[in-house]
Amino acid sequence: MGESGYHFSKHDAEAIISKARQSPFGKGAETLVDTTVRKSWQLEPSQFQIRNPQWNSTVNKILGQVYTNLGLGGGAQNVSAQLYKLLLYEEGAFFKPHKDSEKSPGMFGTLVICLSSAHQGGDLVLTHNKETMTMSLASEFSMSWAAWYSDVLHEVKPVTSGYRLVLTYNLVRQNWSPEEMSLVYGRHKDQLVTALRQYETCLEARRFQYDCPDYLIHPLGHQYTQVSLRANQLKGADLGQVQCLQKAAGELGFALYLANMEKTVVRDDGENMARRDNYGYGSRWNADDDDDDEYGEEISNETYFRFVARLDNGTRVDDDESLLGRVHVDADAMLDRESYESNVPDDKERSGFTGNEGCTATYWYRNTGREIRSWVKRLQNDADSDVSKMQELAELCKAVLDGRPGRGRDSKDPFRIAFMQQTALAALQVENLDLFDRAMKDVTTPLPEEAYRRFGCLMARTSDTDAVETRVVSALKTARYLNMKYQSLLKVEQHFRDTVSGDDIPDQRVRFSYFSEKTLEEMADQAITSGTMRKVDGASLADIAGRWDLVNFAGRFLPGLLAQGVACKAAFANRLFKLLDSARDEYGDIDTSLVSDGQQMCKAIYMRREMKAYDETLLNGDDLADLLNNTFNLKAASEDQARGQLTSSIKSVTDSATYVHTLLPFIKAILEQKVEMYRLDSDGQLSPQSVQMVTSSLESYITRFVGKEPKAPSDWSQLTRGCRSRCSDCAAVNRFLQSSTQKVGRFPMSKSRRQHLHDCFNNDSDVQYTIETLRNSEPNIWQITKHNKHYDNYESWKRRRDDATKRVKALQEAVPLHSYLGDMAEAVLSCDAARIAEARTHSGPSTEQAAAVTPSRVPLQNTSPNPQPASVSRGSKRSANDDLVANGEKRARPASPSDNSVQTPGKLVDIIDLTDD
Ligand SMILES: O=C(O)CCC(=O)C(=O)O
Ligand SMILES: [Fe+2]
Structure with a gap:
């Protein structure tokens, strides 16, 4: 067969047809025979024999060409062709456009070998990425072949005369050989690693100002089903790319995943209905027959991750059940987005048969190889020890600056920003302040620590102190927050001191102190007027205050500080307490006026202000615990006053985030005995106040943020509508x-x-x-x-309840809550707002009243409030009480720190008001 000179006759065809069956095709999960879609005869490999002894080597030769032409890589020995069918197309036979399904593991494409047999028509038309290729295979005395990846759309045009005879093969890949892999990787490694580092720099910068995506997406060229979404089944160039990415990512500690994305475009469909087009990137859905060209106006266009899988075994890493639902794809994270977008979707192409859906991408890096930066970096490393390299470095930076595109263009390009930073650093290294100034014109992100180290050294060595000081000030301006500025200045100071040697004139030190005091003062001023102080900035301000005479400080900065957020103020107060505390340790009896100044400041800090504010500005559970402890230790307020304020503040909390970020963690701190005011007493007993605090907080959390269960709808029926003629x-x-x-x-x-x-x-x-x-x-x-409104309500209630249950369970796991909750335990632990309400109508707000009426200690019941090693408490048959006694004794309340704290002259400071009104 297949040798030239052989004539395929009508008789041969009839012999085949007598044994053959109509070729089916797949549509979705079904296998259909439909001669309007596919018309040809087929034999299974078991139904025929290829007797030509050279055939195998012929196929192998072809396979070698396939390997090269499809750009397979990974070792030719790892690619094989598995005979699939013998197809016979008689006159009028064809196969409409379709994609081949992946019929066996590792299958990535199809090879057809068209055997010599005279025919007209029967052209093979391949379409991929808008490119179309028509091939007329074989003639009477010669054979030829074609091969494509599984995601290539293809069709066989009708045969107009004669017979078209083909053997189809599944192209299958086993593995990549390691040698091949390292060869390919070696060629790209430098660029990849450099690019990833740049992304890293960009991530660094983002911490401060520049917005840069959380992940990068590298679009793959082919499409994959969820099943085939794993490293060893990637097709063509994708496999090599991903493996290289994997290596580079591994070296730099990035994680790499495979993902399917789905884009949803909602359009006005001209029928006044919102129309939703769903498709994976790159897939080609068959557009509607009658109106496919009239795309309506786009209402929304969003891309989501549909499935995120581990590289090796394809197991899913995203959480299908996640409360957040689908994860939105950050468009900025998409590399080479334009070429990607142009893939989607092509309504001229038709599929629908055995079509794969979805498109695949790898989270990746930005492919902008800026060699120049790694060059600079290398020179910088060398320049530390080599003066000529230093000069070269300066020259290079200057050359780049001279040759750079006009300012303003691209000013947000992270790579450019990073380059300018590097130039600024290099300038300091070569002590070229002009070069430094030029680079700084384009530096909008904070300079790295290294810059300040260099400033410190420069300051110690320079003869033009003024000039260096001016640059330090301009460098500090790149840091946005007080904390960063302060830390940076400390760096300068430290390196200045390390560099000036003993016989340097003391003048220089004095001058430096003067400079740093003045600069700190300006920075504090700026921070306070800018009004954007975070927690860490509050703490830094306290550090700065510690360098001043407190009274002066208070006069100058306190009013502005009081206007900051509560978290910043609390952090300031907590840090100041700490400073005072350590001052006491160091000097023993310290000047009580210092303490009272500190107290006055802290007192002023407790301004009315809502508790909320998150992330960096958040007053979290520990802050609150610290604040209470400090207040208590320094007798800035009495216990009752503090507790009273706290209780009323809690009553006014109206958002769940404050519960989640502040109060629940605070309750946890109480349970863990970290809040002195709410500790066990010396007999290991719970105080009624702590019982009240824990119980009422949890009750109000559940009551307000979970609420009672709405009725689930049981009947979805609705009124009928429709036309009069009852069509x-x-x-x-x-x-x-x-x-x-x-x-x-x-x-x-x-x-x-x-x-x-x-x-x-x-x-x-x-x-x-x-x-x-x-x-x-x-x-x-x-x-x-x-x-159904009820249903929507019910669903959201269920989500809230599940969320709360998880959180309460986490508390309960840290420390058993029963002893605090008493009768309310079951209702609270199951987050059952209805039961809480019911219990309260029967007993009234028992804990609050009990606390007020009975100031005695509540004996510990059931379980210990202290965390215990799991091995003891879990599965132990000992009675709970045995544990408790032992535990209670061990955990006797430590002597109150207030016993040995400094007594303050005058009255206690009053009122900690954290409420709004
Ligand atoms: O006959 C051909 O050339 C192509 C056959 C084909 O597309 C298939 O079997 O899936
Ligand atoms: Fe096919």
Whole structure:
């Protein structure tokens, strides 16, 4: 077979046809025979023999060419062709456009070898990324072959005369050989690593100002199903790319995943309905027959990760059940987005048969190899020891600055910013202040610590102190927050002191102190007027205050400080307390005026202000615990006053975030005995106050943020609508509406029928359902989704309840809560707001009253409030009480720190008001 000179006769064809069956094709999960889609005869490999002894070596030769032409890489020995079918196309036979499904593990493409047999027509048309290629395979006396990746759309045009005879093979890959891998990697390594480092720099910079995505996405060239989404099944160039990325990422500690993305475009579909087109990037959904070219106006266009998998075993890493739902893809993270976008979707191409969906990407790096930066970096390393390199470095930086594109362009380009930073550093290294100034014109992100180290040395060595000081000030301006400025200045100071030697004139030191005091003062001023002080900035301000005479400081900075957020103020107070504390340790009896100044300041800090504010500005549970402890230790307020304020503040909390970020962690601190005011007493007993605090906080959390369970809807039926003539489409929709259980109805139909349904069912504004047209199947689907307020409420309640249960459970795991919660334990632990309400109507707000009426200690019940090693408490048959006694004795309350704290002259400071009103 297949040798030239052999003539394939009608007789041969009939012999084949007598044994053959009609070729089927896959559509979704089904396998169909439909001669309007595919018309050809096929034999299984078991039904025929290839007797030509050279055949195997012929196939191997072809395979070698396939390997090269498809750019496979990874070792030719790892790619094989598995015979799949013998196909015979007689006159009128064809195969409509389709993609091949992956029929065996590792299959990545198809090879067809067209055997010599005279025929007309039967051209093979391949389409990929908008590129089309038509091939006329084989003739009477010669054979030829074609191969493609599984995601290439292809069709066989009708045979107009004669017979077209082909053998189809599955192209399968086993593994990549390690040698091949390292060869390929070696060629790209430098660039990859440099690029990743740049991204790293950009991430660094982002911590301060520049916005840079959390991850990078490297789009892959081929499409993958969820099943084939794993490293060893990647196709073509994708495999090599991902393996290189994997190596580079491994070296630098980045994680690499594979992901399917789904883009959802909602358009106005011209029928006054929102129409949703779903497709994976790069996939080609068959557009509707009748109106495919009229895309309506885009209403929204979003991309989500649909499936994120580990490289090696393809297991899913994203959380399908996540409360957040689908993870939105950050468009900025997408590398080479334009070429990517142009892949999507092509309505001229038709598929629908055995189509894969979704597109795949690797989280990756930005592919901008800026060699120049690694060059600079290398020179910088050498320059430390080599003066000529230093000069070269300066020259290079200057050359780059001279040659750079005009200012303003690209000013947000992170790589450019990073380069300018490097130039600034190099300038300091070579002590070229002019070069430094030029670079600084473009530096908008904070200079790294290294710069300040260099400033310190420079300051010690220079003869022009003024000039260096000016540059330090301009460098500090790049740091946005007080804390960063302060830390940077400390660096300068430290390196200055390390560098000046003993016989340097003391003048220089005096001058430096003067400079740093003045600079600190300016920085503090700026920070306070800017009004954006975070927690760490509050703490830094306290450090700065520690360098001053406190009274002066208070006069100058206190009013501005009081206008800052509560978290900043609390951090300031807590740090100041700490400073005072250590001053006491160091000097023993310290000047009581210092303490009282500190107290006065702290007192002023407790201004009315809401508790909320998150992340860096957040007053978290520990801050609150510290604040209370410090207040208590320094007798800035009495216990009762502090507790009273706290209780009323808690009553006014109105957002769940404050509960989650502040109060629950605070409760945890109480349970862990970190809050002195709420500790066990010396007999290991709980105080009624702590019982009250813990119980009422948790109760109010559950009552306010979970709430009572809304009724779940049991009946989804709705009123019927539809046309008067009671057409069958309207009747079908009405049956759906009447159904008490169906929530979503899907009706595949042509545009005119959809229009009719739309007219009949969307004519009322207060309908309780939404209508969408799904475009990703043929014909399009008119989809109706019922709404039910009760159901929506119920779902969101359930989410809140589950969330709260998780949080309360986490507390309970840290420390058993029963002894605090007493009778309320079950209701609270199950986050059951209804039961809490019921218990409270029967017993009244028992804990609060008990606390007020009975100032005695509540004996420990059930379990210990102290964390215990799991091995003791879990599964132990000992009675809970045995543990408790032992534990209670061990955990006797330590002598109150207030016993040996400094007594303050005068009265206690009053009022800690954290509330708003
Ligand atoms: O006959 C051909 O050339 C292509 C056959 C084909 O596309 C298939 O078997 O999937
Ligand atoms: Fe095919």
